[in-house]
Amino acid sequence: MAPSEHIPLDINIKEPRWDQSTFVGRANHFFTVTDPRNILLSDASLENARKIVHDYRQGIVPPGLTEDELWRAKYIYDSAFHPDTGEKMFVIGRMSAQVPMNMTITGCMMTFYRTTPAVLFWQWVNQSFNAVVNYTNRSGDAPITVSQLGTAYVSATTGAVATALGLNSLAKRVSPLVGRFVPFAAVASANCINIPLMRQRELKFGIPVTDEDGNRLGDSSKAAQQAIAQVVISRILMAAPGMAIPPFIMNTLEKKAFLKKFPWMSAPIQVGLVGICLVFATPLCCALFPQKSSMSVSRLEPELQARIKEKSPGLERVYFNKGL
Known part of the structure; x- marks a missing residue:
């Protein structure tokens, strides 16, 4: 294919379209990345976007391709392919x-929270989904074995379910409204267990760190610690609006004649309320920290610091993909 006459060949599509040093720029980026319509795209559409992106990086552009179409292809590509490995991600992990996924699971967790079997089932579903998401959006390109993945999943899910059951037993002694917040407390606690366990290989062996131009400098466990802490904070805050606002609304609605007459409507209404909250909370909380996170060289492991100072004496900061 000949180079396009319509767009320049120096557009940096390795980086997001918007300025990632500002919260507004990151929010615009993540509203595009988390757009639920992307999961409806066919494999052919994903492959076409991948081809456009890969070809453009080689200086090959289809005739008539516009800059908006190039950015659209970049975001379709980013929504489905892992930034470090390039592999197509499992659809529910994207x-x-x-x-x-979250509006359905969270809505059901908050509707069916009164009995132990229901708590067990929905917490297991939620932590299984979280495990898929955490693995799919891990940082780095090092493989994880089935054994490591299985151990992490069982540990994380067991810890999360135990936390939920413990909180649920405490909630029986308080008011019904307070009881509605048990799922959020369980999810917040579980995130602190699930994410580090599913990404324990990063904590043990480190994640790739680079200079500002993307040149790999080594692997750092310190960077992994910062990355995982930022993801835990984002995930807890992401869940907060959808699990904190609907309980007040549902507590009021369940006293009204409509839900007394049609109690089966409780779950769909709750799922819808959670969905409205998540449409905004998901991208805005992903935007709290830059995807391309950074830290001072002085905070890295001593041996990595020494290697970096030897190769690049003037370098003060390193960069890494924090995961999502």
Whole structure:
């Protein structure tokens, strides 16, 4: 294919379209990345976007391709392919699946929270989904074995379910409204267990760190610690609006004649309320920290600091993909 006459060949599509040093720029980026419509795209559409992006990086552009179409292809590509490995991500683990999956699971967790079997089932479903998301959006390109993945999943899910059951037993002694917040407390606690366990290989062996131009400098566990802490904070805050606002609304609605007459409507209404919250909370909380996170060289492991100072004496900061 000949180079396009319509767009320049120096557009940096390795980086997001918007300025990632500002919260507004990151929010615009993540509203695009988490767009639920992306999970409806066919394999052919994803492959076409991948081809456009890869070809453009080689200086090959289809005739008539516009800059908006190039950016659209870049965001379709980013929504489905891992930034470090390039592999196509499992569909329910993609960030574009976050809103539909989370609104369904969270809505059901908050509707069916009164009995132990229901708590067990929905917490297990939620932690299984979280495990898929955490693995799919891990940082780095090092493989994880089935054994490591299985151990992490069982540990994380067991810890999360135990936390939920413990909180649920405490909630029986308080008011019904307070009881509605048990799922959020369980999810917040579980995120602190699930994410580090599913990404324990990063904590043990480190994640790739680079200079500002993307040149790899080594692997750092310190960077992994910062990355995982930022993801835990984002995930807890992401869940907060959808799990904190609907309980007040549902507590009021369940006293009204409509839900007394049609109690089966409780779950769909709750799922819808959670969905409205998540449409905004998901991208805005992803935007709290830059995807391309950074830290001072002085905070890295001593041996990595020494290697970096030897190769690049003037370098003060390193960069890494924090995961999502």
